[in-house]
Amino acid sequence: MAQRLLIPIGPQHPALKEPLGFRFRVEGERVLETHIRMGYVHRGIERACQERTYIQDLYLVERICGICSHIHTTAFCQGVEELLGVEVPRRALYIRTIVCELERIHSHMLWLGVLGRDAGFETLFMYTWRDRETVLDILEEISGNRINHAVNTVGGVRIDLTQAHIESILKRLDYLEEQAHYYLGLVTTESTFVARTHGVGYLSREDGRALCVVGPTTRASGVDRDVRRDDPYAAYEELPFEVVTASEGDALARTVVRVKEVVESVRMVRYALQNSPQGEVRVRVRRRVPSGEVISRVEAPRGELIYYIKSDGTERPARVKMRTPTLANLVAVPHMLKEAHIADIPIVLAAIDLCIACADR
Amino acid sequence: MPARTLLKKLKEALGEHIGQAWVPRPHRAFFTVKREELHDVVEALVKRFDIRHLSTITGVDTGEEIELLYHFWDHDVCFTVKITLPHHQPRIKTLTDIVPGALFYEREVHDLLGVEFEEHPDLSPLVLPEGWEDGHPLLKDWSPPEEN
Amino acid sequence: MLDGLIRWARRKSPWILHFNTGGCNGCDIELLDALTPRFDVERLGILEKATPRHADVLICAGPVTRQARDRLLRIYEQMPEPKWVVAIGSCACSGGVFRGCYNVLGGIDQVIPVDMYVPGCACKPEAIIDGLVKLLEGI
Numbered sequence: 001m002a003q004r005l006l007i008p009i010g011p012q013h014p015a016l017k018e019p020l021g022f023r024f025r026v027e028g029e030r031v032l033e034t035h036i037r038m039g040y041v042h043r044g045i046e047r048a049c050q051e052r053t054y055i056q057d058l059y060l061v062e063r064i065c066g067i068c069s070h071i072h073t074t075a076f077c078q079g080v081e082e083l084l085g086v087e088v089p090r091r092a093l094y095i096r097t098i099v100c101e102l103e104r105i106h107s108h109m110l111w112l113g114v115l116g117r118d119a120g121f122e123t124l125f126m127y128t129w130r131d132r133e134t135v136l137d138i139l140e141e142i143s144g145n146r147i148n149h150a151v152n153t154v155g156g157v158r159i160d161l162t163q164a165h166i167e168s169i170l171k172r173l174d175y176l177e178e179q180a181h182y183y184l185g186l187v188t189t190e191s192t193f194v195a196r197t198h199g200v201g202y203l204s205r206e207d208g209r210a211l212c213v214v215g216p217t218t219r220a221s222g223v224d225r226d227v228r229r230d231d232p233y234a235a236y237e238e239l240p241f242e243v244v245t246a247s248e249g250d251a252l253a254r255t256v257v258r259v260k261e262v263v264e265s266v267r268m269v270r271y272a273l274q275n276s277p278q279g280e281v282r283v284r285v286r287r288r289v290p291s292g293e294v295i296s297r298v299e300a301p302r303g304e305l306i307y308y309i310k311s312d313g314t315e316r317p318a319r320v321k322m323r324t325p326t327l328a329n330l331v332a333v334p335h336m337l338k339e340a341h342i343a344d345i346p347i348v349l350a351a352i353d354l355c356i357a358c359a360d361r
Numbered sequence: 362m363p364a365r366t367l368l369k370k371l372k373e374a375l376g377e378h379i380g381q382a383w384v385p386r387p388h389r390a391f392f393t394v395k396r397e398e399l400h401d402v403v404e405a406l407v408k409r410f411d412i413r414h415l416s417t418i419t420g421v422d423t424g425e426e427i428e429l430l431y432h433f434w435d436h437d438v439c440f441t442v443k444i445t446l447p448h449h450q451p452r453i454k455t456l457t458d459i460v461p462g463a464l465f466y467e468r469e470v471h472d473l474l475g476v477e478f479e480e481h482p483d484l485s486p487l488v489l490p491e492g493w494e495d496g497h498p499l500l501k502d503w504s505p506p507e508e509n
Numbered sequence: 510m511l512d513g514l515i516r517w518a519r520r521k522s523p524w525i526l527h528f529n530t531g532g533c534n535g536c537d538i539e540l541l542d543a544l545t546p547r548f549d550v551e552r553l554g555i556l557e558k559a560t561p562r563h564a565d566v567l568i569c570a571g572p573v574t575r576q577a578r579d580r581l582l583r584i585y586e587q588m589p590e591p592k593w594v595v596a597i598g599s600c601a602c603s604g605g606v607f608r609g610c611y612n613v614l615g616g617i618d619q620v621i622p623v624d625m626y627v628p629g630c631a632c633k634p635e636a637i638i639d640g641l642v643k644l645l646e647g648i
Contacts, residue, residue, distance in 0.1 A: 060607075
């Protein structure tokens with residue numbers, strides 16, 4: 001009869017990149033129960049947003065997460081622009097979209113490397129992060145910083161793309177697309193990787209819907225949902241793209257979905273660069289935002305990101321609420337880990353693309 | 362389907378439960394529901410309309426009362442169900458029996474605003490640190506603890 | 510003579526432990542970037558270790574939140590002497606943009622002594638390497 005044990009993992013642990021506390025009740029090698037303790041990265045951002053002005057909040061909101069910083073500011077700016085009733089110039093919307101998709105590419109590549117590392121595939125980690133540097137170089141050239149680009153402002157964007165920028169980015173996109181196809185072949189044919197991810201962390205379509213899971217995690221279980229197509233924002237209405245889904249619902253399916261999304265994103269950036277309209281990149285806006293409430297939704301690399309902003313006519317918001325995709329996906333982790341091997345824990349956690357800084361805020 | 366059409370369908374099915382309703386723009390709809398009727402309304406949404414995706418629960422302290430907004434996603438519409446709770450009795454029945462995905466959202470609202478969700482399986486702190494006894498940070502009259 | 514050898518080894522090959530005490534991950538990702546082919550700190554002898562017992566240098570990112578404070582102290586105490594602490598990023602130096610938030614105590618130096626501050630938001634891998642090199646020159 002196997003022994004029952006309580007195994008604590010975290011907050012500091014080689015398998016975890018961020019502080020998160022887990023307690024696993026195991027019997028032999030099988031996990032029976034998972035208990036999650038969050039809150040190590042809770043900084044109190046929602047309260048802080050009420051105490052600062054909208055422009056100060058922009059810098060605060062950008063730093064909720066260093067990997068998906070641009071999408072947070074996009075959601076925030078969109079919400080405030082809707083409250084103000086301003087129309088953002090089309091060129092600005094295209095630039096926002098281009099940076100959103102570039103961020104999706106770098107986030108998915110980062111994730112693929114981390115998954116590879118957790119599965120013991122250190123080479124994949126080195127390769128993907130080397131290729132990710134290409135995207136960071138592009139972002140540094142156009143915005144001045146590799147991380148926390150500060151591209152968005154209320155009323156538009158703060159940067160413009162010259163013809164030289166566009167040509168240099170297009171050349172590098174070809175390289176990224178080629179590498180993405182290489183990784184797609186790699187993750188589906190490399191037998192040790194497939195053995196570690198196939199059938200691991202299974203989430204059925206019904207459970208995915210009941211637990212309100214979002215993003216590639218749920219698209220890999222056959223739930224066809226994507227905010228970019230269902231509730232278009234920025235320039236997505238004018239960009240042709242496919243929503244990638246799979247039906248197996250395991251870690252391998254999630255990997256394939258994300259790598260295919262990288263290919264889609266490269267195509268979208270290419271299209272946007274070649275078809276972006278000329279014009280202004282920002283409009284001046286008032287400091288005081290009229291009273292009202294607004295819901296702003298975007299598709300972050302990890303899934304649906306939703307912001308609720310309430311204004312009371314002053315320079316400071318009355319309430320800013322953000323629900324990040326990781327919080328929605330964490331609920332499914334105990335379910336996915338039932339009857340799993342202990343060795344599968346890092347793979348399952350990595351496959352939902354955890355970002356605890358986002359979840360805790 | 363457009364937000365107005367969805368709202369019309371919901372009104373036809375749930376008529377007397379829906380209070381005020383408004384459609385600020387395409388893809389967005391809001392309507393108010395009485396606190397006691399929320400559970401039945403959400404049960405109808407899940408069982409009759411197959412609307413299961415709860416995006417999140419927002420809690421707002423307006424000063425006079427606490428508003429809870431339940432944001433649902435159905436195809437291309439994000440509609441919000443709004444209820445209000447009085448300050449002296451911030452309690453409401455949990456939705457986790459019909460919407461399992463509400464588990465963490467209710468815990469968070471409990472942490473930050475002090476709302477009690479009756480029959481919730483586990484209302485332990487989600488984001489606040491262990492041993493936090495300094496109140497609920499998102500309430501209007503809350504002030505940060507003294508630094509020691 | 511053995512002391513000299515040990516000091517040389519410590520300076521030439523510091524083993525680092527990384528802990529995020531509540532940051533946005535920007536600096537953590539840049540630190541991990543330093544391990545990847547473009548910067549490749551492993552060729553300089555710097556190895557990332559998994560346990561505090563093996564590490565010489567503790568690299569901390571992020572402001573210290575109330576929940577993470579006790580864990581940070583425990584990790585610091587578990588590291589054997591001599592040990593050094595490097596605070597990377599503006600948040601670890603002073604609290605950064607989160608200074609004043611209710612769950613944030615401030616920079617790393619509110620809890621443990623810091624030997625090197627590397628500012629930036631997020632601080633670049635080159636800056637982290639520069640900070641480590643300057644720290645080691647003083648050993």
